[in-house]
Amino acid sequence: MNSTALMTFKSHIEGRNADVSIYRDRIEWVRGRGVSGKKLTAGLLTGGVSFLATGVRGSGAGTEMIPVKNISSVVTKRDGLMFTKIVVVASGNTIDFRVPHDAAPGIKSLLTDLVLGHVPAPGHTPPPPVQPSASSSQTGSAVEQLQQLAQLRDAGILTEEEFAAKKTEILARM
Template sequence: MMEPLARFESHVAGRNARVVVWPDRIEWSQPGRTKVANVLLVILAVYTVGITLLFRACRPRFKEQGRQMLAMRAVQSVAAQRDGLHTAVAVVAGATTISFRVPHGQAEQIEALVRDLVLGTHPAAPR
């Protein structure tokens, strides 16, 4: 089984996300509501509006709201730029640019890892 090369928390599109860098792809997922949040929604629904909101709140929720993936072979460039208290590592693939906001010290490592995987110079890069 292949192991991820890096895991980190980031802001992607203005929301918290868990990012995992694999030798052949970058995956990120945004957490959804937890069971505690669902219970609070049920209590609020019963207390306020009633049965309609209760049914909406009881729908099954997943721990991950969404998962996205970007194949490393589609990446055209990677760059880092300071963004306030963080550094944005921008990964460009076609007309899409994904920015991962990470702490300054972590940004250089992530940028170098993605760049080496794209260029094929990383030992784990697919041949």
């Protein structure tokens, strides 16, 4: 297994915060141990009696991994005012990653590229790009837009962050 993460981020998974790492061949996340907010509130309201009855150990802690080859789709949905839910559907499992709106396009783009095989393995030379045909005018216009963005970035008109955000937006429309 490859040990260099392409991207890492924090997410809210199944009621717990998790550290998520995306690799070329898998997605891994770790949910730490600790007492949930609900359990802490119940303990405070009952003067600690609920802790005595149920214990103070955290639940839901652990790690999980999904191989990229098992992912069948990646979907985004708005989740409140500040978050987007990235739904990863894999054989036998569906995981919701809850991330800030501004991080969602980059995460979805990376996962989609991995599923489609657009991120080459280390040391692997990708095949030359296919020239767009006359029937793919939408793809052609997207390529032209990306070239124009690159020129604006190279001229110093756009920052690297602005370029990356716009590039993600254009690729998502393809």
